[in-house]
Amino acid sequence: MERLTFDLAAQPLRELNTFLHTGAKEGKVGHVSVLNPDGAHNIAVGLDCPIEVEVVGHAGYYAGGMNKTATVTITGSAGTGVAENMMSGKVHVKGFASNGAGASAHGGLLVIEGDAGLRCGISLKGGNIVVGGSVGSFSAFMAQAGRMVICGNAGDALGDSLYEAVLYVKGSVKSLGADAQYEPMTDEDIAAVASLLDQAGLDHDPKAFRRIASKRSLYHWNADANQEY
Amino acid sequence: MCGIVGLLVKTPALREQLGALMVPMLIGMTERGPDSAGLAVFGTPLAENERKISLYSGLTDDGADFNWLGLTHELKGHLGVTAAVEPKGNHAILSFDIAPTVVKRWIKEHHPKLHILSTGRSIDLYKDIGTPASVAARYGFDKLTGSHLVGHTRMATESAVTPDRAHPFTAGEDFCLVHNGSLSNPNGIRRMLEPRGITFETDNDTEAACRFLEWRLREGDDLETALQKGFEELDGFFTFLMGTPDKLALIRDPFACKPAVVAETDDYVAIASEFRSLAHLPGIKHANVFEPAPEEMYVWNA
Numbered sequence: 001m002e003r004l005t006f007d008l009a010a011q012p013l014r015e016l017n018t019f020l021h022t023g024a025k026e027g028k029v030g031h032v033s034v035l036n037p038d039g040a041h042n043i044a045v046g047l048d049c050p051i052e053v054e055v056v057g058h059a060g061y062y063a064g065g066m067n068k069t070a071t072v073t074i075t076g077s078a079g080t081g082v083a084e085n086m087m088s089g090k091v092h093v094k095g096f097a098s099n100g101a102g103a104s105a106h107g108g109l110l111v112i113e114g115d116a117g118l119r120c121g122i123s124l125k126g127g128n129i130v131v132g133g134s135v136g137s138f139s140a141f142m143a144q145a146g147r148m149v150i151c152g153n154a155g156d157a158l159g160d161s162l163y164e165a166v167l168y169v170k171g172s173v174k175s176l177g178a179d180a181q182y183e184p185m186t187d188e189d190i191a192a193v194a195s196l197l198d199q200a201g202l203d204h205d206p207k208a209f210r211r212i213a214s215k216r217s218l219y220h221w222n223a224d225a226n227q228e229y
Numbered sequence: 230m231c232g233i234v235g236l237l238v239k240t241p242a243l244r245e246q247l248g249a250l251m252v253p254m255l256i257g258m259t260e261r262g263p264d265s266a267g268l269a270v271f272g273t274p275l276a277e278n279e280r281k282i283s284l285y286s287g288l289t290d291d292g293a294d295f296n297w298l299g300l301t302h303e304l305k306g307h308l309g310v311t312a313a314v315e316p317k318g319n320h321a322i323l324s325f326d327i328a329p330t331v332v333k334r335w336i337k338e339h340h341p342k343l344h345i346l347s348t349g350r351s352i353d354l355y356k357d358i359g360t361p362a363s364v365a366a367r368y369g370f371d372k373l374t375g376s377h378l379v380g381h382t383r384m385a386t387e388s389a390v391t392p393d394r395a396h397p398f399t400a401g402e403d404f405c406l407v408h409n410g411s412l413s414n415p416n417g418i419r420r421m422l423e424p425r426g427i428t429f430e431t432d433n434d435t436e437a438a439c440r441f442l443e444w445r446l447r448e449g450d451d452l453e454t455a456l457q458k459g460f461e462e463l464d465g466f467f468t469f470l471m472g473t474p475d476k477l478a479l480i481r482d483p484f485a486c487k488p489a490v491v492a493e494t495d496d497y498v499a500i501a502s503e504f505r506s507l508a509h510l511p512g513i514k515h516a517n518v519f520e521p522a523p524e525e526m527y528v529w530n531a
Contacts, residue, residue, distance in 0.1 A: 039504030058504045058518065077518060079503065080488065098520055099485060117520060118485045136485065136523070 001030025009036035013043065020070075025049045039079065044072050047089070064091035067108060080117075083110040086127050092200075099136070102129045105146065111200040118155065121148045124165050130200035140167050141177065149196045151204050162214035168193050170209050179218045183211045230384040231396075231409040232258025232361075233489065234268075235470045235500035237377035237477045237529050243496055244272075248373030250510065254499065255361045255370070255380050257506030261409075262382025265395035266364040267356025269405040269472055271531065272375035274350040280402075281324040282333065283346035283354040287392050290342070293318040300340070308335055317368055320346075322353055329402070344393050349403030351474040356381075356395040376531040379472040381407035387415075388433045398436050400427075400443035403474045408435040409487040409502055410466035418462065438463055442471065456480055456526050470500060478528045485523035492516040498529045 006016040016034060023029070027049070034055045037043055041060040044053045047070035055063065058076035068087040077095035086105040093101075096114035103119070105127025112120075112129070118136035121129045124143035134152030141157070143165030153171035160177020167180075168189070176182075185207070193206040234254040238244055247270065255266060275281060286295035297316040300323070304312050310332065312325040325332060329348050336343055347354035353375075355368045361382045365371065381396035388394045397405040412418075415437035419429060427440055441462060445455035452471075456478065459469075466486040471478045479500055481489055492499045492507045494516045501507050504518070521527050 036508075038508030039506075057514075058508070060503060060505055077504070077520075095518075096520060098488065115520075118523065137483075 002028050003031045003033070004029050005033045005035060007035040008038065008040060008043075013040050017042070017045065020044055020047050020051065020053065024051045037074075037076075041079070044070070047072070050089070058095070067091055077114070078112075082112075083108070083127075086110065096133070102127060105129070107146075109196075109199055111202075113202070115152065121146075121165070124148065128196055130196050130202065132200070132202050134171065137174070138177070140165060143167075147192060147196065149193055149200075149209065151197075151202060159212050159214075161218060162212075164214065166192075167212040168209040169212060170204060173210075173212075176212065179215045180212050181215045183213050185209065185211050230261045230386075231407075231487075232261035232382035232502045232506070233407050233409050233468060233470050233500065234258060234380040234382075234502075234506055235378065235472075235477055235479070235498075237498045237531055238496065239498070240496045244376055245374050247375050247378060248369075249371045250497075251373070251378055251380060252365050252371045253509045254501055254506040255365055255382060257508075258382040258502060259361050261502055262384045263360055264385055264390045265356065265358045265383040265392070266361040266381065267354070267383075267395045267397055267407075268370065268373075268378050268380035269347065269352055269354045269397045269399070270373050270375040270378040271351045271403075271472055271474055272353070274474060275324065276326075277350075279324060279326045280329040280332075280348060280350060281322055281353070282329060282348050283352070284321050284323060284336075285319060285344040285346050285357070285392060286321070286342075287319040287357060288342045288344055289340065295319065295321075295343075297321045303339065304332065304335070307339075308332070319357070320355055320368060347399040347405065348401075349474070352399070352403050352405060352472070354397060354399060354405065356397065357392050358390055358395065377472060377477050377529075379405055379407055379470050379477065381409075387411050387435075388431065394431050394433045396435060397472075398433070398439040400436075400440045401447055404439075404443045404446065404471070406435065406439040406442065406469055406471045408438060409468045410482065412438060412463060412465035412467065414462075414464040434465070438467070438469065452476060452478055452528060453526055460524060468502070475531045476528055477531065478526065479521055480526055481521055481523045483524045489521050490518065491521055491527070492518045 031052045037057045039060040045065040048068045050069045055074040061079040062081045064072040064083045069089045073092045078097045083091035084103040086108040088107040092111040097112045099117040101120045102110040104123040110129045113132040115133035116135045120135045120139040124146045126145040130149045137155035140159045144163040150169045154173045157177035159180030315322045396407040412434040415434035418437040468487040
């Protein structure tokens with residue numbers, strides 16, 4: 001397989017994304033390096049073939065967004081909305097990620113080795129997210145399906161209004177959101193955490209995690225709740 | 230949307246390059262704020278008894294042809310004060326050695342359309358409408374020197390696109406603030422401050438935050454205490470970057486709705502709304518790059 005390099009200091013971003021959307025699908029190029037990303041937005045968005053893309057440096061907003069089957073690695077940090085609406089494949093951030101990482105991802109795996117900002121995994125729809133560091137407030141808000149493994153701590157209102165997504169946290173949780181609750185870890189949970197940590201290349205004891213899932217008390221309208229959740 | 234940039238140099242040799250390092254930072258934030266731009270630069274303070282004010286003549290009938298030298302002659306005739314003037318088109322820095330309130334009152338009486346941008350011993354302030362690149366070229370931002378600066382590119386949402394509503398805002402002496410976001414209670418803050426004798430120059434929400442924090446500092450709060458009161462009183466979305474003669478301070482609202490990235494090396498601390506404004510800085514590849522947390526105070530000393 002061939003390797004290609006795009007230097008965004010010399011080439012426009014559109015050249016890179018056009019190649020990834022067209023030429024890359026011919027299957028001759030297996031690996032693309034992106035140099036000098038310098039915080040540009042929309043790097044390697046909407047990929048739809050099993051190519052490997054390595055972004056060497058810091059990416060801007062929506063890097064790897066809508067990803068399908070490709071593997072996107074960012075050696076630096078990622079801006080708002082990394083891997084948002086990912087369908088499949090993998091997006092791996094070696095540094096930290098800003099707000100809304102993995103928002104509404106339907107599938108695939110998002111790995112953030114550093115910390116993630118606020119609203120990580122908001123409205124998650126089936127993707128998996130592994131965060132090596134901590135996540136900010138309102139993470140996994142209204143998450144519907146998929147799993148989130150948090151190796152550090154979580155901010156306020158973790159898992160507020162959760163549907164069927166399941167969260168695993170190793171560190172402290174500042175507060176749980178409405179309708180989220182701690183549940184006992186089953187063997188199945190431990191195996192799921194071990195597998196996700198393995199895929200992420202992170203070394204933690206899967207037994208040290210706590211499971212958080214929905215109480216399902218918000219699933220049906222309760223006229224007597226008096227807006228007190 | 231709006232863009233924020235800040236730069237504080239730790240290595241004295243870099244003071245000469247402060248403006249040159251900052252211009253690409255400001256231009257990098259053009260997409261976030263294409264309608265106006267501005268910056269406040271802090272340098273070596275004047276003597277204890279001296280003050281300088283930054284003035285903007287773009288709203289006067291003469292605009293960039295304003296007779297700045299004539300202004301100093303009038304000041305000599307009326308107030309007996311010898312003022313030095315450094316004009317740059319529609320902008321000038323006027324320095325003198327009497328109480329600034331006397332000079333400012335006289336300007337408001339005799340040249341009511343002349344806009345006073347800043348007052349102090351360390352601060353010079355520039356702001357105008359136009360793209361960041363054109364505003365930077367208009368005032369020669371690349372030649373500016375000093376220890377630290379606070380800059381802004383504006384995409385107006387809460388008030389009109391006019392030079393006086395561009396950022397930075399100032400209040401009192403040697404204090405300025407830039408804002409990315411929108412406040413939901415600026416009128417409440419105004420109603421609280423106005424009976425205390427604090428007057429507002431625009432209907433802009435950021436001005437309320439600026440005057441609130443400067444009022445707290447004047448009441449004796451240190452910067453950290455004033456910022457804590459800001460968290461308690463100011464409601465809405467904000468990333469605020471503030472400058473004083475010896476400090477640069479940054480805070481973000483509890484929801485971190487507006488972005489900020491910091492890059493720190495042995496030579497400088499640089500702040501921007503997005504990394505793309507930091508990418509050109511020397512040694513950036515080895516800088517400590519991080520995202521400031523919501524509801525935390527970040528204060529760097531010049």
